[in-house]
Amino acid sequence: MKPILLFISFIFILNANAQTRTNLNSEEIITAKGKFDKNYNVKEPFIIPPQNIEKEKLEAGTEWSGPFRFAEAIPVDINVVQEASWVEEEDYVHGIFKLIAAGAKSISVNFNQFKLPNKAELYVYNENGKMITGPITETENNENNFWGSWVYQGEKLIIELKARTQDRADIKLHLASVAYGYKDIYGAKVLSGNFGTSGSCNINVLCPAGNGWENERNSIALILNGTGTAACTGAIINNTGNLTIPYFLTANHCFDGAESNWKFYFHAWSPQCSPTQNNDGILLNGSSLKARNEATDFMLLQLNQLPPASSNIYAAGWSLATGGSTSGVGIHHPKGDVMKISTYSTALERPANTPFPSVVIPNIKSVWVVTWSQGVTEPGSSGSPLFDSNHRIVGQLANGHSGCGSNDQRDAYGRFDNSWTGGGTKTTRLSNWLDPGSTGATSTNTVPLCSPSASNSTLIYPSGQRGVDPVTLCAGCSYNFQVDYVAGATSYTWVLPPGFTFISGQNTSTPGILTSTSAGTYTLYCSANNSCGSSWTHNLTINISGGGQQQMIAAYPNPTSTDLTIASTQSDLIISGYSTIESSLLTNETFSARLIDQFNTELRKGTSENGRIVFDVRNIQKGIYYLHIMQGQELIIKQILIDK
Numbered sequence: 001m002k003p004i005l006l007f008i009s010f011i012f013i014l015n016a017n018a019q020t021r022t023n024l025n026s027e028e029i030i031t032a033k034g035k036f037d038k039n040y041n042v043k044e045p046f047i048i049p050p051q052n053i054e055k056e057k058l059e060a061g062t063e064w065s066g067p068f069r070f071a072e073a074i075p076v077d078i079n080v081v082q083e084a085s086w087v088e089e090e091d092y093v094h095g096i097f098k099l100i101a102a103g104a105k106s107i108s109v110n111f112n113q114f115k116l117p118n119k120a121e122l123y124v125y126n127e128n129g130k131m132i133t134g135p136i137t138e139t140e141n142n143e144n145n146f147w148g149s150w151v152y153q154g155e156k157l158i159i160e161l162k163a164r165t166q167d168r169a170d171i172k173l174h175l176a177s178v179a180y181g182y183k184d185i186y187g188a189k190v191l192s193g194n195f196g197t198s199g200s201c202n203i204n205v206l207c208p209a210g211n212g213w214e215n216e217r218n219s220i221a222l223i224l225n226g227t228g229t230a231a232c233t234g235a236i237i238n239n240t241g242n243l244t245i246p247y248f249l250t251a252n253h254c255f256d257g258a259e260s261n262w263k264f265y266f267h268a269w270s271p272q273c274s275p276t277q278n279n280d281g282i283l284l285n286g287s288s289l290k291a292r293n294e295a296t297d298f299m300l301l302q303l304n305q306l307p308p309a310s311s312n313i314y315a316a317g318w319s320l321a322t323g324g325s326t327s328g329v330g331i332h333h334p335k336g337d338v339m340k341i342s343t344y345s346t347a348l349e350r351p352a353n354t355p356f357p358s359v360v361i362p363n364i365k366s367v368w369v370v371t372w373s374q375g376v377t378e379p380g381s382s383g384s385p386l387f388d389s390n391h392r393i394v395g396q397l398a399n400g401h402s403g404c405g406s407n408d409q410r411d412a413y414g415r416f417d418n419s420w421t422g423g424g425t426k427t428t429r430l431s432n433w434l435d436p437g438s439t440g441a442t443s444t445n446t447v448p449l450c451s452p453s454a455s456n457s458t459l460i461y462p463s464g465q466r467g468v469d470p471v472t473l474c475a476g477c478s479y480n481f482q483v484d485y486v487a488g489a490t491s492y493t494w495v496l497p498p499g500f501t502f503i504s505g506q507n508t509s510t511p512g513i514l515t516s517t518s519a520g521t522y523t524l525y526c527s528a529n530n531s532c533g534s535s536w537t538h539n540l541t542i543n544i545s546g547g548g549q550q551q552m553i554a555a556y557p558n559p560t561s562t563d564l565t566i567a568s569t570q571s572d573l574i575i576s577g578y579s580t581i582e583s584s585l586l587t588n589e590t591f592s593a594r595l596i597d598q599f600n601t602e603l604r605k606g607t608s609e610n611g612r613i614v615f616d617v618r619n620i621q622k623g624i625y626y627l628h629i630m631q632g633q634e635l636i637i638k639q640i641l642i643d644k
Contacts, residue, residue, distance in 0.1 A: 020140060022133040022150045022265070024278035030129030035160050038094045040085045045098035045156075048074055053182040066360050067254050068335055068380035070183035071106065071151075073227035080159055080173035093168050097159045099178065104155040106181030108228040110261065113174035114147040116140065117167035123160045126152035133283060142286060142304060145172070148228055148263045150283050151179070151336070153186045179228035185336040186278070198334035199404030203375045205331060205339040207273040213329055213341065215446045216391055219316040220384070221284075222265040222333040223250060226258025231336040233384035234264075236303070237393060238315040238444040240435040241495050243527050243537035246303035246315075246449070247433060250383030251396055251414070252292045253361050255299055259287045264303060266313050269339035278338060282311050290433050293422040294363045296414035297398040299383070300433055306536040307449050316385060317445040318393040318434070320417040324348035324368065325388035330397065330411075332377055332384030342375030342402075348386075348394070354412050356399045366418035368395045372409045376402040386413040392443055436525050436539075437495045447533075454486045454535035460526045461540060463510070464636055470541035476517040481524070483509050486535055489528035497522035497542070519544050553591065553629050553636055559643035562618055566593045566629065568611040591631040595640065597623075617642055 034040060051072055084095035101107045109124070116122060116138045123134035131152045140147055149157075163171060187197045203209050205217050219235040234250030248264070268281040286304035307313040324347040331341050349369040358364065370386060377384070377397060385393040393416055400411025422429030435441060462479040465471055473479060483492060491507045499516025509528075516522065522544065527537040555566050568591060593613050595604040603625070604615040622644045629636040 020133060020136050020283045021280050022131070022283050023280035024131045024150075025280070026125075026129055026132050028129050028132070030125060030132075030158075034094070034096050034158070035123045035125070035129065035132075035134075036094045036162055038087045038089075038096075040087055040094075040096050042085050042096065042098065043083065045100045046076075046078060046083065048076070048099070048101040048104075048178060048180065050103040051180050051182065066379065067225065067230040067232050067382055068378075069230045070185050070336060071108070071179040071181040071227075071229040073229050074101070074178045074180050076175050076178055078175040080175060081168075081171050084159070084161070088165060091165055093163055093165050095161045099157045099159070101155050101157075101178055101180045104180045104182070105184040106151050106153055106179075106186065107155060107157045108149045108151045108179040108181075108224070109157065109159075109175055110146070110148045110177045110179070110226075110228060111173060112146060112176035113172045114141070114145050115170065115172035117163055117170045120161065120163040120167065120171065122173075123158075124149045124152075125158055125160075126154050127156040127158075131278075140285065144260055144286060146261050147285055148224065148261060150263065150265060151181065151185065151224065151228065177227055185231075198337035198340065198378055198380075199376065201376055201404035202334055202337070202340040202378075203342065204270045204273050204276055205341045206269055206271065207341070209329075209343055209374055210341045213331065213387075213391070215314050215448075216316055216329075216385075216387060217269065217331055217339060217341075218267070218312055218314040218448075219446065220266070220331050220333075220339060221248070222268045222336060222339075222380075223254065223383070224263040224265070225254070225256050226261035228263065230254075230256075231333065231380045232382045233332045233380065234301075234396070235331075235385045235393065236307075236313065236315045236449070237300075237434065238317050238447055239433070240439045240441040240444060241437060241493065241525070242444070242447055242534065243436070243493065243495065243525055244306065244315075244449055244534040245537040246306050247290070248287060248301040248303055249385065249393065249396055250299050250301070251398060252294055252297045252299045253398070254383050255292060259289050259301055260304075261285075262287050262301075266307070266311070268333065276338060282307065282313065291422065291427050291429060293419065293428045294361060296366045296395075296419040296422070297361050297364050298396055298414050298419040298422070298430070300430060306454075312448070314446050314448050316387075316393050317391060317443065317447075318416055319388055319390065319443040320420055321388065321394065321442070322350070322417050324350055325390075325394065328386065328388045328394075330370070330372075330375075330377060330381070330384055330386050330413075332381035332397065334376075334378035335380045337380070340375060342372050342377060344370045345373045346371055350415070354398070355410070356401060356412050358399050361398060364398055364412075364414065366415045367398060367412040368415055369410055369412055372402055372411070376404055376406070376409060377411050378403060390443075391446060432523075436523060438498050449533070454489075454528050454538070458484045458486065458536065458538050459540075460484075460524065460538050470521070470543050472543045472545055473515050475515060475519060475544050478503055478512060478514050480510055480512050481526075483526050483528070483538070485509075486528035489530055489535065491529045493527050493529060493534060495525040497524060500524070515542070516544055553631060555627055555638050555640065558638075559641040560617060561642065561644050562616070564595070564615040564617050564627075564640065566591075566608070566613040566615070566627065568608065568631075591629055593630075594628045596626050596628060
């Protein structure tokens with residue numbers, strides 16, 4: 001056994017269980033006194049003049065192979081905190097800001113500076129509060145300082161805020177752009193039961209055709225692009241270890257290079273089959289790009305926010321099957337409408353090339369062709385998943401000819417099994433992300449995202465190297481790993497890269513792991529578990545360079561009541577609980593050591609002679625102490641137990 005280094009670093013408690021709800025069918029009537037019912041001395045609203053939208057933009061989105069475009073991004077430079085009207089009452093201040101995009105059919109806003117202090121509440125709503133998002137709290141703060149709203153019907157928008165008086169100076173709310181809607185994605189309620197502008201032959205997901213697909217619909221989101229001007233659809237997707245990583249599958253042709261500012265709206269379905277109504281849904285902001293490829297028109301993102309267990313959001317299963325399923329469904333948001341479901345009852349076709357050539361996707365080749373028996377798809381459905389009879393994703397929507405009244409009810413979906421290998425690299429295929437342990441699994445099932453409270457900033461690391469990513473380790477060497485504290489966790493799941501093996505503590509927060517003997521770049525994963533499920537899954541990039549034994553530092557015995565020996569060694573150590581048994585081979589490399597208490601008071605210090613330091617600890621009280629060892633430029637931290 002090669003040496004295991006026992007280190008400790010400080011622990012952080014993190015929580016990312018944030019969610020923001022948007023009610024698009026609110027019955028609350030908000031008057032001129034605002035959500036907080038205050039006597040504001042309201043300033044004149046900020047007005048964006050009517051926009052002369054070009055004919056080409058008005059007609060955009062009718063081609064199948066593009067996102068559904070319905071708005072124009074209008075650049076603005078508005079400091080909402082400065083421009084708002086404020087009322088101060090006791091310990092709290094209330095502010096309100098009004099915006100009018102004259103003549104717009106819908107409106108949404110994008111903040112490029114966004115920070116809310118503790119106990120602040122922000123609401124964004126349209127005239128009379130018929131559509132409202134909130135409360136938006138500090139849990140929406142993020143490292144990009146970006147936050148985007150959902151889309152509200154009409155030309156008027158109100159931003160209202162409540163915060164502690166002492167925190168007013170800490171608020172950052174700066175608007176960079178407004179999405180001026182030139183197409184009405186909501187429409188009006190009519191007797192036929194349609195709400196929104198998608199075709200009347202589309203079927204609400206809560207109608208009988210959607211029975212049995214409840215879990216899958218919980219994975220679907222309506223997407224807004226970086227400026228809030230175009231819509232696509234996609235789904236959170238599972239992985240082979242059921243690791244709670246919010247990977248999100250959609251179409252590559254929806255890519256705009258601003259995925260860090262994308263908005264994802266879950267549970268956007270009518271609460272009844274007929275007549276159709278809008279419903280409140282869950283809004284998540286931001287994502288990062290993991291992989292994409294034009295040949296199957298897929299794009300894989302990772303959401304910046306992990307939906308909490310209370311959200312009832314699921315991760316959809318998938319299949320690498322190459323045989324065409326004889327039945328299944330597509331679940332999607334045509335033209336930004338509430339969630340719809342389409343069904344098929346004839347086998348999927350697997351042509352050599354796409355039967356629907358596209359200017360937007362000229363190189364797509366590997367597709368499933370579906371013929372719908374009920375429902376269709378439309379612009380805005382792009383990227384939505386195609387499910388087989390086993391309720392597993394087999395592709396995502398690329399293009400097609402279907403539509404209400406069309407003579408051709410076929411659509412093409414990029415094949416999942418071909419996306420698996422993609423372009424042969426980590427950034428052009430799905431396999432690296434959805435099967436991180438290289439298990440060889442060919443399918444997964446739909447599972448709920450139910451988790452302890454881990455944050456996306458939770459870190460995993462070799463002990464003593466917190467925050468180093470990527471980290472360089474030696475080949476065939478043993479390390480003790482750690483993960484930041486996760487509230488409510490009862491066990492941990494570590495997924496090792498190929499060639500790595502466990503030495504100890506496989507289901508704990510501090511396992512001993514033996515690295516691969518082969519040089520290369522690897523990814524290690526860890527998630528925390530409890531009876532609810534698994535937390536956000538975190539990863540660490542590991543570079544393995546070279547081989548052979550490491551120069552190590554041992555501290556023994558541990559616990560101790562008399563002497564503490566710190567020794568440099570290249571040979572094997574045996575770890576048993578808190579005890580470390582030293583081998584006889586020592587080196588002459590000089591190092592220094594300090595023994596400190598929890599208040600950073602130095603109790604002992606020394607420099608090695610012949611590879612060794614000995615501290616007499618007999619007059620130090622029983623307790624936990626920390627040993628800081630400097631070897632060259634490297635700081636090694638060990639926890640020491642003095643036991644009388």
